[in-house]
Amino acid sequence: MSRHRYPVESCRVFERTTIEKLQASLVSSKEDDNDETVKDNGNGSNASNVAKEKQGTQKSGKASTLKIVLGEALGYGPALSEHIILDAGLIPSTKVPKDKTWDNATIQALVQAVVKFEDWMQDIISGEVVPEGYILMQNKNLGNSSSISQPGSVSQVVLYFPLI
Amino acid sequence: MYDEFCPILLNQFKSRDYTKFETFDAALDEFYSKIESQRAEQQQKAKENTAAQKLNKIRQDQVGTLAQTDNTLL
Numbered sequence: 001m002s003r004h005r006y007p008v009e010s011c012r013v014f015e016r017t018t019i020e021k022l023q024a025s026l027v028s029s030k031e032d033d034n035d036e037t038v039k040d041n042g043n044g045s046n047a048s049n050v051a052k053e054k055q056g057t058q059k060s061g062k063a064s065t066l067k068i069v070l071g072e073a074l075g076y077g078p079a080l081s082e083h084i085i086l087d088a089g090l091i092p093s094t095k096v097p098k099d100k101t102w103d104n105a106t107i108q109a110l111v112q113a114v115v116k117f118e119d120w121m122q123d124i125i126s127g128e129v130v131p132e133g134y135i136l137m138q139n140k141n142l143g144n145s146s147s148i149s150q151p152g153s154v155s156q157v158v159l160y161f162p163l164i
Numbered sequence: 165m166y167d168e169f170c171p172i173l174l175n176q177f178k179s180r181d182y183t184k185f186e187t188f189d190a191a192l193d194e195f196y197s198k199i200e201s202q203r204a205e206q207q208q209k210a211k212e213n214t215a216a217q218k219l220n221k222i223r224q225d226q227v228g229t230l231a232q233t234d235n236t237l238l
Contacts, residue, residue, distance in 0.1 A: 003168070079174055086175035120172065131171035133191020137181040138167040 010075060014125055016118050017074060019111045025073030026102060067092035070110065080117070088113035165202045169195045 071081035085092045088109035097103075123129035170177075171188040185191040 079176070082176050083172075083174040124171070131188040132173075133169060133171060133185035133188040133194075134173045134177075135169045135183045135185070135191050135195050136167045136177055137183075138165045139180065 017114050064096040066094040084113045084117055166195055166199050
């Protein structure tokens, strides 16, 4: 976080993600995967448009994973996308299903994890809760640093936060 | 040595070593008050290690040369 440029262009007014919005975003992400020339379809949520345009050019030729798709849908960045997926008890590197539909259990689990995260964020924004702080230590063996992140995934750790 | 800071412990980082603070502000104060000195110390250690490796190599070369000279004289 401290070593990367803050993605100011992604700043926006906080808006909760509903199950309908999440489903629509997942579908529109899949459509983008199939037709990369479509960049502005106007159907996606405002929150995901910036992320879609930014990431759409990076992942050409790569298989879409749940982490990438959810990252585009939420617009919170890859690190929080991975966090939410793990919170839901799912695997970030799960490939997008061939029939292009996510099962209900997966979506429900994701929705609950998103709600949990957004509850936390809402409390922070409203000032009800003062966020805790965590300092992570450097890995001693930098070569084996990522035990969970998968090869081919976005490796840059950027944590989007409402308060700069 | 410190790596990065965050206001929420991400699930993917739970297996890493971390220090928890009561507030995010406290974490930032701690991070930025020590990171510069930690980086300087790390760079210093890296320089020391490089110098020690060079010294060892020179020492080994000289021991080898000495052994060869001894063999030649005998």
